[in-house]
Amino acid sequence: MGLIVQKFGGTSVADIDKIKNVAKRVSKTYTQGNDVVVILSAMAGVTDGLIQMASQISERPVKREMDVLLATGEQTTAALLAMTLESMKYPAQSLLGFQAEVKTDCAFGNARILDIGAGRIKELIDKKKIVVIAGFQGCDADGNITTLGRGGSDTSAVAIAAALKADVCEIYTDVDGVYTTDPNICSKARKLSRVAYDEMLEMASLGAKVLQIRSVEFAKKYNVPVHVRSSFTEEEGTMVVNEDNDMERLMVSGITCSKNDARILVKGVPDQPGIAAKVLTPISDAGIVVDMIIQSSPKNGTNDIAFTVPRTEFKAAMEIEERVAKEIGAKCVQGDEGIAKISVVGVGMKSHAGVAATMFRTLAAENINIRMISTSEIHISCVIVEKYAELAVRSLHTAFGLDKI
Amino acid sequence: MGLIVQKFGGTSVADIDKIKNVAKRVSKTYTQGNDVVVILSAMAGVTDGLIQMASQISERPVKREMDVLLATGEQTTAALLAMTLESMKYPAQSLLGFQAEVKTDCAFGNARILDIGAGRIKELIDKKKIVVIAGFQGCDADGNITTLGRGGSDTSAVAIAAALKADVCEIYTDVDGVYTTDPNICSKARKLSRVAYDEMLEMASLGAKVLQIRSVEFAKKYNVPVHVRSSFTEEEGTMVVNEDNDMERLMVSGITCSKNDARILVKGVPDQPGIAAKVLTPISDAGIVVDMIIQSSPKNGTNDIAFTVPRTEFKAAMEIEERVAKEIGAKCVQGDEGIAKISVVGVGMKSHAGVAATMFRTLAAENINIRMISTSEIHISCVIVEKYAELAVRSLHTAFGLDKI
The missing domain is CATH 3.40.1160.10 (Acetylglutamate kinase-like)
Incomplete structure (x- = not known):
């Protein structure tokens, strides 16, 4: 009771x-x-x-x-x-x-x-x-x-x-719980019986649609045990709880895939201090959230700056950057809506080496080019061409030992 | 402004x-x-x-x-x-x-x-x-x-x-205003340019659907000029305002027709003091609003009591009365859902004699029997058999000089 x-x-x-x-x-x-x-x-x-x-x-x-x-x-x-x-x-x-x-x-x-x-x-x-x-x-x-x-x-x-x-x-x-990845993409996806708040946070922010990210932040902050389960069965679902020792046995808990982003590449940006701010501030001023940002090493006094924005804001962001590019004397602006962000997530990464290497090797084996990379303590994300998204998810699911037996 | x-x-x-x-x-x-x-x-x-x-x-x-x-x-x-x-x-x-x-x-x-x-x-x-x-x-x-x-x-x-x-x-x-009667029943119905709060109150309570009765009560109490008009034309509609001298020139301002009532007749009720209360209290206790009530003159020590209730409450009211009839030793209970209440309304009635006589004569000329009658200072209502309702409305509309020229 x-x-x-x-x-x-x-x-x-x-x-x-x-x-x-x-x-x-x-x-x-x-x-x-x-x-x-x-x-x-x-x-x-x-x-x-x-x-x-x-x-x-x-x-x-x-x-x-x-x-x-x-x-x-x-x-x-x-x-x-x-x-x-x-x-x-x-x-x-x-x-x-x-x-x-x-x-x-x-x-x-x-x-x-x-x-x-x-x-x-x-x-x-x-x-x-x-x-x-x-x-x-x-x-x-x-x-x-x-x-x-x-x-x-x-x-x-x-x-x-x-x-x-x-x-x-x-x-x-x-759905009847949190899965290692989207079962619609990968038939070998497994239901997780437990997942840590931090993993769930990463999964939610990286494209898993099971829980709104803010709800997980609240759960973590106030230590509320969350039980994700199906309203159509009596089965136990997935408990979202504090990290415990059991969880660390697995390197990776889940693979996410998001097609909600678009990539903008500003080429030939003069290599000056504060130039990245000049490129990105107008975007945030317009209320557009930038996710990944990559700045290339300078070459002939110029840089390339690439970043991703929500696909719904792509047009608005492109218009802004075309204006900015003229103002700062950049060479050109290229946009690409056809990308996907594939991420591997797991609190186990903290204590396992080689997750990134496994990820890159797996994608390479499928001839999938990586366009951008970002990482945190418990996730690695790669931006790839959208059409390879499902293949990438399935290959990584197998490579990290997540397949249902 | x-x-x-x-x-x-x-x-x-x-x-x-x-x-x-x-x-x-x-x-x-x-x-x-x-x-x-x-x-x-x-x-x-x-x-x-x-x-x-x-x-x-x-x-x-x-x-x-x-x-x-x-x-x-x-x-x-x-x-x-x-x-x-x-x-x-x-x-x-x-x-x-x-x-x-x-x-x-x-x-x-x-x-x-x-x-x-x-x-x-x-x-x-x-x-x-x-x-x-x-x-x-x-x-x-x-x-x-x-x-x-x-x-x-x-x-x-x-x-x-x-x-x-x-x-x-x-x-x-x-609709584009308040009419002398329902234009769907009587093609000669005229739009009124002004109508008094009290008339509007009677019309609303007697079946005209233009305004909710409580809104007219509010308007009268706080002296709010109400302008009823169409949202589909620019034409002026009807002003609902305080009674003025102009209004009294007409004996009758409108004819209403309501088919929302049903009649219950309790026959052979013992003629004792307080017997009407015994018949009607259980009805009001059940939250059913009684409209018209007629008690016949006593004959052989018994009365007939007839009353109307909303048709939606007819079944519930019949069940109550059948129980009550047994308790008080009444002869029987008859119910009739096929009635209509036709009313003539006008503040002019206060200063004109003969409205009731004209109404009864007009209905009689059409061979329409009157089952119940109720009156106030500015209205007279008759209950008749439902199928004569439209005929009654049209005849009264002509008899009281309301027809469009």
């Missing part, structure tokens, strides 16, 4: 029958004597439908109103689930973001949770109610509705679990 | 193109130098769709959650219109019920507005923003979302206009 936070994603609440299934699962946990707090996403497809509707009005709808619009999705599912539980004679009550006191900054569309005043939630728990909270939404200091960005319901769930000091935060989704 | 509240109904915001039209109209009023506050309904059909969804969960979904669900309809249109205005470069901001401080009691599904703390609205007006408010919704003292019942956006609009001391509250709808 304990306090359990359960989060259900969009595919788990896609229609009334699925919502009834969620109600069964929630009520089972409740009947076992647990306090239960449920966080919900919008029905699958609803958020996209709302975005599509707004796009008929404006290419760039004003963000404050976009959040008011999008928040209806989670409001709908929260009401429907509370209603379903009540119709099954379980005491339940929905709370919207502002009612659950999910306080955020005012970065509409991508707000950060600042604080959760868990008073009202606790009050309802004390009354033995199942509390059903609309995920993805909060409100700022002025009472405006905010949303937390794609996958934000994960963050809602973990943050609320942290605020309530819940025993576990269960993330129910349409 | 002044402060104008504009309310748009569901058909006026039924799709993105219609919302763009609303934005044009709103921005025109704003460009003329007025402060503008807009109140919106949900897109036509959306509320019914949500009700249908809830009905898949439960025949009687818990009301608190129903309100959370229904409130998404107006939230959506408010966000979309604010977004549209912003994309046209007009400063706009949406407010939900709780943000606009629409404070209600906690009668979920049919809440009454207790107070509107217009602070936030005024703040935005002072910043020259067009304020777009989600109608139909408010929140109770505990911060729960409430809704105001069918047509509640009218009430939102008038109550907000009253709180802001607006110069006029314009109700944009799919």
Whole structure:
């Protein structure tokens, strides 16, 4: 018996029958004597439908109103689930973001949770109610509705679990756990029974779509055990927890693949101090996040600077760099949207040598050229031509001994 | 130049193109130098769709959650219109019920507005923003979302206009004003240029669907001039205002027809003091509103008691009366769903004799039997067999000189 936070994603609440299934699962946990707090996403497809509707009005709808619009999705599912539980004679009550006191900054569309005043939630728990909270939404200091960005319901769930000091935060989704890589790309992908917060962080930031990265940051910061599992089976999923000794036995825990980036190459940049800042500051000023950056060694007094940006921002970034190139007297700007970023991730890397070498050798054996490389303590990423992405993932999966037996 | 509240109904915001039209109209009023506050309904059909969804969960979904669900309809249109205005470069901001401080009691599904703390609205007006408010919704003292019942956006609009001391509250709808009767029934129906609050109140309560009755009560109480007009034309509609001398020239201003009632007749009730209370108290205890009540003169120590209830409550009311009849020793209970209530309304009745006589004579000339009669200072209603309803309306319309020339 304990306090359990359960989060259900969009595919788990896609229609009334699925919502009834969620109600069964929630009520089972409740009947076992647990306090239960449920966080919900919008029905699958609803958020996209709302975005599509707004796009008929404006290419760039004003963000404050976009959040008011999008928040209806989670409001709908929260009401429907509370209603379903009540119709099954379980005491339940929905709370919207502002009612659950999910306080955020005012970065509409991508707000950060600042604080959760868990008073009202606790009050309802004390009354033995199942509390059903609309995920993805909060409100700022002025009472405006905010949303937390794609996958934000994960963050809602973990943050609320942290605020309530819940025993576990269960993330129910349409996959049954965290895999060594995307099973759609590699049929030999294995489900991990445990994964460290840091590994999960890297995987999330490198393209694995299981959990929103901020939710993992929250989980790590407040030490919330997160259980990623399927809403369609009873099977155990993957526990995301603090690093432990067992985990280090494996060099690499997972392979990720992201096709969300584009590469921009500014050629013939004069080799002067501060020139990289001149190339990159206008990009960040435009609110575009740069991921990897490579500066070549100077040659004939000039450098090449290459960097990656989200593919959605590629056009905007190219326009900026073409202007910048003229101003600083660079030779030319080349862009490439057809890239993929393949990464190997594992806390085991800290104590195993040769991971990079194995990675480069494996890609070379498949005749795959590496265009950019970046590393951290627990990951190595390579940018390659997009069409080789799946081959690279499968080869690395085998090379690092991750294949299912 | 002044402060104008504009309310748009569901058909006026039924799709993105219609919302763009609303934005044009709103921005025109704003460009003329007025402060503008807009109140919106949900897109036509959306509320019914949500009700249908809830009905898949439960025949009687818990009301608190129903309100959370229904409130998404107006939230959506408010966000979309604010977004549209912003994309046209007009400063706009949406407010939900709780943000606009629409404070209600906690009668979920049919809440009454207790107070509107217009602070936030005024703040935005002072910043020259067009304020777009989600109608139909408010929140109770505990911060729960409430809704105001069918047509509640009218009430939102008038109550907000009253709180802001607006110069006029314009109700944009799919008809171009208040008619002497339903033009779908009587092709000779005329648009009224002015109608008194009291007449409008009677018409609304007697079946005219133009305005929610509570909105007229608010308008009368706070003396808010209401302008009912079409969102699809530029024509003037009908002003709902204080009674003036002009209005009294006409005996009758309108004919209404309601098919929303059913009649229950309890026959052979023992003629004892307090027996009517015994018959009717169980009905009101069940939350069913009784409209007309007729008690016959006693004959052989027994009475007949007839009354009408909303047709939606007919079955429940019949069950109650069959039980009551046994308890009090009444002879039998008869029910009839096939009735219509035809009413003539007019403040002119106060100073004109013979309205009732004209009404009865007109119906008699068409061989229409009157089953029940009720009257007030400014209306007379007759219950007749449903199939004669349209004929009765047309005959009375001619008899009272209301036909279009």
